[in-house]
Structure formats: C-alpha cells, structure tokens
Amino acid sequence: MAETHDTSFEQLAAAVLDEMWRRHPDAASVLGLHEHDARLPDRSAAGLAAEAAWLAESAAALAEIDTSRLAAQNRVDAAILATELASLRFRLEDLREHEWNPAEANPGVALYTLLARDYAPAVTRLTAFAGRLEQVPEALAANRAVLAGKSLSRIHVELAIGQFEGTVDLLGGELEAALSEAPEARGAIDAVRPAALEALRDHLGWLKERLAAGDAGEEEFRDPRIxxxxxxxxxxxxxxAESDAAAILARAEADLERVTGEIEQAAAEYEGVAVPAEAGERSALVRRVLNRLAEAVPDNDSILEYARAAVLQQIAFVREHDLVTVFDDPYEVVAMPEVNRGVAVAYCDPPGPLEPAEVQTILAISPTPDNWTRERVDSFFREYNLHMVHNLMVHEAMPGHLLQLQHSQRFRADTTVRAAMWSGSFVEGWAVYAEELMAGHGYPGDGDPAGVRMQQLKMQLRMIINTVLDGRVHGHGMTEDEAMALMMERGFQEEGEAAGKWRRALLSSAQLSTYYVGYTEVSDLLRDLRAAHPRWSERTLHDTVLGHGSPAVRYLRELLEL
Incomplete structure (x- = not known):
C-alpha cells in the first residue's frame, strides 16, 4: 500500500511519542504505559540539553507534514502534538523552571504512581519501584548540580521541603503496606532503600540550608512571578485557546461584575427579600447567607465519608435527569497522599488513558495539616462546608472529572496523541460547567438546592477571581494585600482559603486560568451546538461534546463543524 499523508503523520507521531515516554518514564507510567516503570527521567544538565535538541528536531520533522491533506482527526492530533512540543521547548529553554523550582525534582510522585493502583501484581510493581528507588541518589545529586549557584524561589523551596518529607514518609508505612502483599520483593527494596533514604534526607538538609541562607540574606531568592x-x-x-492573555483578563473582570449580580439576586431570593439598592448592603446580604450555609461543616474525621455519599447521590441524580451517559467504572475516595499535598484541596486521578488494565479512578481530598491552629481548621471547614463539599464533588466526580474522563477513555483514534495530551482547559472547563448544570437542575445536596446554588455561584466567583489573580499576579505585579482583599471581599472567601490561593497563585502560573477559560469555551460551544441542533436532548448534546476525547475546544469546534 502506498504511503499516504495520514500514514506518514501517524508513523511520525508514534516515533515522537515513543521517544517522549522514554525520556519521561514517570509520565508514561501515569498514562498507563509501563515499559519504563523502573526508570526515572534524566533531569541532569546534560539530559535536559539533549531533550531540548530532540524537541527541536521533532518539531522540525512535524512541520514538514502537510497538515491540510490530513483527515480531520489526524489534523487535530497534529496541531495538538505541535503545541505540546512547543510547550515543552518553552519550559526548558525560556521558562527554565528546573533552575529555580526544586519541587520539580521530587521523585515521590513517580514512586507513588507504582503503589497507587493494581495495574499489575504487587511484586511486578515493587520490582519497578526498586529500580526507580536505586536511581534516587544520582537524580538528586544531578538536581543539586543544576540548582547550584541559581537564585531559587523561596515559596517553591518551602513546597519542595514539604513534598520531599512526604516522599520520605512514603518509603516507610505505605511501602511497608505494599511489601506485605508481596514479601518476595523485600530483598530488592531493602537493597536500595537505605541509600535512597539517606539521599533524600541529605537533599532535604541541603534545601533547608538554602532556605536558611536566603532568609539570612546570604543568598538572594528570586521572585516566583514569571x-x-x-x-x-x-x-x-x-x-x-483562541483568546490571548489580555482578552482573557478583560472578559474575566467583566464576568466578575455579572456573577456578583447573580449571587446578590440568589441571596435575596434565599432570604425572601428584595435586592438592596446599596452595594454595601448587597454584599452584606450575600455574606449573611453564606455564613449561615457555612454553619453546617464536616471535619477531618467525617469529610471523606461525606464526599463518598455525595458522589453516590450525584450519580443517581444525573441518571434520573438523563443529563449525560453514566458508566459504572470503579473509583474510590481517599485522603490525599502527602507527596501531593500543598497546592490543591482535591483532585481526580483517573486511570492512565493508555492503561490496558481495569483500575480505579482515585478521588483525593486533602485533610488539614497537623500543624494548623484550631482557628485555621475551623476557617477551612467553614469554606468547605457541607454544601460546598457537594459542589466540590460535582466538579471532581459526577458529572465532572470522573465522568468526563470515563467518556474520554472510550475515544479511539489512529494516534494516541489526544489520549496522552489532553487539554487541561477542556477538562477543567467541563467540570465547572457541570457545577452550573447540576445547580440549574435543582440538585438538592442536603435537601437545600438554593444553598447548593449559592455555593455554585460562590465557586464561579472564585474561578473568575482565580483568573484575575493568575494574570495580575504574574503579569501586573498584584500585591498580596490586593489579592487578599479581592478574594475575601469580592469573593466572600474565608481567610484560610484566600491565603492558600495566594500561595497557589505564586506556586503555579497559567494553571488557575484553565478553569475559567475552559468554562467559557465549553459554555459557548454548547450554546452554539444547541442552536445548531435544537431537537437534541441534553444527554445527546453532552455525549457529543464528550465523545472526542479531551481536546481544546477550538479543535472540538472544528470536529463538530461549528
């Protein structure tokens, strides 16, 4: 058979992805590709330079493909692959976060991935674990060489210390629990664990010395803003996305005014009063209603069971209202492992999109840290009150991430590009849209649908403010005082939540915008799809949007001919 443009692209994509997973064995494991499970990535200076050269060569080869002559699905995948290669080059050559963020070198997630799911017998996973563990001393030494003489970000050093301590803990109780299932792997683990633990503790000591030197003025910290x-x-x-940073920020600031009006109206309806004329009175009304809702709180002992019950209730509600096709794939709600704490309150960790084994999705919720004061714990659970937990699990689980990613798992294409390189803005955008969908259909939570609606609008405000923070902190020098005032006054957030979000804004860049940009794009797409197909049911509309994997919405529009 003569080679076509499509087969040329498919062969190139396969070769690029094979090499990418060889260079990023930790990412391959997450995706469900286990050929490289016993390896850690080479993040030495030489390894990073070699990767930059390979990325440039791969981008050049892809640019030679005439994408106008590809089938629609391959044309989309080619665009996604080109963007991913450009993004990786940008991070290595321009952003250079590996030179100032020591948290990037933590092997904890690469190790934890091998314990988290039963994709293979325990002895197989632990043998691979031992392989990665053996490489920890060399990897950390290489990281210190990369960071030597560089100005580090103080807040990222603090994050790294906390997460590296979580990795040390992982090599204790959690590893021992896994070894109890496969004692025959103990010899391989014990042969390398002492050296790995010593290297981790030495690295932690080095990080603490860098932190102390910076605090003492002996070293200069760099600004985490990019x-x-x-x-x-x-x-x-x-x-x-099709919008640029300035347009995204402008739309977010306009939407902040619109959603403020919506939550003021919802609060007035909740109280059975008219919307006050004065802005201060309207704000006080919203805060009064939210404070009343915040009186119903979980605690560290009950929040996981409460979240589990909420997911079951949401599954029944989605099915009853025929909103979208629901699957019965396995999942579990767990306490967030320490190696992942310090950035987000909750996450959905699905099976790798290329994982052949049937394994569960993990819905993780972070308990409050042991060193928090009673006042800060109380503030946290007022923010994440029982009504908010319902909204949170709609986002993380049903019909948010859990269900959307189950749909995505079922998509098949001629390449694995789309499965491996999903769009964060689409994934997060759908989850935020799901919150609005459920509240709009009167999802009752604990028997108070108006309360769920209030919390959903509060989350909309938070999402919009997150985008304003993202753009203004990194691009316009927003101060902590300005950010805290925006979150607590315009967003009605508890002090603890606002403080955590300020920290997250500094720790990440561009990530906080994914929710808002994705939500606006998904909402606009569904509006246009409804107009094009007015006779379609909600389930048909939603299944259609979820039926193409998880590409950025601009590509969905192309595939759906909108």
Whole structure:
C-alpha cells in the first residue's frame, strides 16, 4: 500500500511519542504505559540539553507534514502534538523552571504512581519501584548540580521541603503496606532503600540550608512571578485557546461584575427579600447567607465519608435527569497522599488513558495539616462546608472529572496523541460547567438546592477571581494585600482559603486560568451546538461534546463543524 499523508503523520507521531515516554518514564507510567516503570527521567544538565535538541528536531520533522491533506482527526492530533512540543521547548529553554523550582525534582510522585493502583501484581510493581528507588541518589545529586549557584524561589523551596518529607514518609508505612502483599520483593527494596533514604534526607538538609541562607540574606531568592511576557506565552501554549492573555483578563473582570449580580439576586431570593439598592448592603446580604450555609461543616474525621455519599447521590441524580451517559467504572475516595499535598484541596486521578488494565479512578481530598491552629481548621471547614463539599464533588466526580474522563477513555483514534495530551482547559472547563448544570437542575445536596446554588455561584466567583489573580499576579505585579482583599471581599472567601490561593497563585502560573477559560469555551460551544441542533436532548448534546476525547475546544469546534 502506498504511503499516504495520514500514514506518514501517524508513523511520525508514534516515533515522537515513543521517544517522549522514554525520556519521561514517570509520565508514561501515569498514562498507563509501563515499559519504563523502573526508570526515572534524566533531569541532569546534560539530559535536559539533549531533550531540548530532540524537541527541536521533532518539531522540525512535524512541520514538514502537510497538515491540510490530513483527515480531520489526524489534523487535530497534529496541531495538538505541535503545541505540546512547543510547550515543552518553552519550559526548558525560556521558562527554565528546573533552575529555580526544586519541587520539580521530587521523585515521590513517580514512586507513588507504582503503589497507587493494581495495574499489575504487587511484586511486578515493587520490582519497578526498586529500580526507580536505586536511581534516587544520582537524580538528586544531578538536581543539586543544576540548582547550584541559581537564585531559587523561596515559596517553591518551602513546597519542595514539604513534598520531599512526604516522599520520605512514603518509603516507610505505605511501602511497608505494599511489601506485605508481596514479601518476595523485600530483598530488592531493602537493597536500595537505605541509600535512597539517606539521599533524600541529605537533599532535604541541603534545601533547608538554602532556605536558611536566603532568609539570612546570604543568598538572594528570586521572585516566583514569571512576568508578563513569559506568562502570556505560557498561557497561550498551556490553554491552546483562541483568546490571548489580555482578552482573557478583560472578559474575566467583566464576568466578575455579572456573577456578583447573580449571587446578590440568589441571596435575596434565599432570604425572601428584595435586592438592596446599596452595594454595601448587597454584599452584606450575600455574606449573611453564606455564613449561615457555612454553619453546617464536616471535619477531618467525617469529610471523606461525606464526599463518598455525595458522589453516590450525584450519580443517581444525573441518571434520573438523563443529563449525560453514566458508566459504572470503579473509583474510590481517599485522603490525599502527602507527596501531593500543598497546592490543591482535591483532585481526580483517573486511570492512565493508555492503561490496558481495569483500575480505579482515585478521588483525593486533602485533610488539614497537623500543624494548623484550631482557628485555621475551623476557617477551612467553614469554606468547605457541607454544601460546598457537594459542589466540590460535582466538579471532581459526577458529572465532572470522573465522568468526563470515563467518556474520554472510550475515544479511539489512529494516534494516541489526544489520549496522552489532553487539554487541561477542556477538562477543567467541563467540570465547572457541570457545577452550573447540576445547580440549574435543582440538585438538592442536603435537601437545600438554593444553598447548593449559592455555593455554585460562590465557586464561579472564585474561578473568575482565580483568573484575575493568575494574570495580575504574574503579569501586573498584584500585591498580596490586593489579592487578599479581592478574594475575601469580592469573593466572600474565608481567610484560610484566600491565603492558600495566594500561595497557589505564586506556586503555579497559567494553571488557575484553565478553569475559567475552559468554562467559557465549553459554555459557548454548547450554546452554539444547541442552536445548531435544537431537537437534541441534553444527554445527546453532552455525549457529543464528550465523545472526542479531551481536546481544546477550538479543535472540538472544528470536529463538530461549528
């Protein structure tokens, strides 16, 4: 058979992805590709330079493909692959976070991935674990060489210390629990664990010395903000959206006014009063209603069971209202492992999109840290009250991430590009849209649908403010005082939530915008799809949007001919 443009692209894509997973064995494991499970990535200076050269060669080869002559699905995958290669080059050559963020070198997630799911017998996974563990001393030494003489970000050093301590803990109780299932693997683990633990503790000591030196003025910390130019480029590559950073910020600030009006109206209806004329009175009304809702709180002992019950209730509600096709794939709600704590309150960790084994999705919720004061714990659970937990699990589980990613798992194409390189803005955008969908259909939570609606609107405000923070912190020098005032006054957030989000804004860049940009794009897409197909049911509309994997919405529009 003569080679076609499509087969040329498919062969090139396969070769690029094979090499990518060889260079990123930790990412391959997450995807469900286990050929490289016993290896860690080479993040030495030489390894990073070699990767940059390979990325440039791969991008050049892809640019020679005439994408106008590809089938629609391959044309989309080619665009996704080109953006991913450009994004990886940008991170290595321009952003250079590996030189100032020591948390990037933590092997904890690569190790934890091998314990988290039963994709293979325990002895197989633990043998691979031992292989990765053996490479920890060399990997950490290489990281210190990369970071030596560089100005580090203080807040990222603090994050790294906490997460590296979580990795040390992982090599204790959690590893021992896994070894109890496969004692025959103990010899391989015990042969390498002492050296790995010593290397981790030495590295922790080195990080603490760098932190102390910076605090003493002996070293200079760098600003974690990446600046307007780098932020705009990172945002464009990360979101693969049609709007630029300035347009996204302008729309978010306009939507902040619109949603403020909506939550004021909802609060007035909740109280059975008219919307006050004065802005201060309207704000006080919203806060009064939210404070009343915040009186119903879980605690560290009950929040996981409460979240589990909420997911079951949501599954029944989605089925009853025929909103979208529901599957019975396995999942579990767990306490967030320490190696992942410090950034988000909750996450959905699905099976790798290329995982052949049937394994569960993990819905993780972070308990409050042991060193928090009673007042800060109380503030946290007022923010994540029982009504908010319902909204949170709609986002993380049903019909949010859990269900959307189950649909995505079922998509098949001629390449694995789309499965491996999903769009964060689409995934997060759908989850935020799901919150609005459920509240709009009167999802009752604990028997108070108006309360769920209030919390959903509060989350909309938070999402919009997150985008304003993202753009203004990294691109316009927003101060902590300005950010805290925006979150607590305009967003009605508890002090603890606002403080955590300020920290997250500094720790990440471009990520906080994914929710809002994705939500606006998904909502606009569904509006246009309804107009094009007015006779379609909600389930048909939603299944259609979820039926193409998880590409950026701009590509969905192309595939759906909108």
């Amino acid at each position: 600046g307007a130019e780098l932020f705009a480029r990172k945002l464009s590559l990360s979101l693969d």
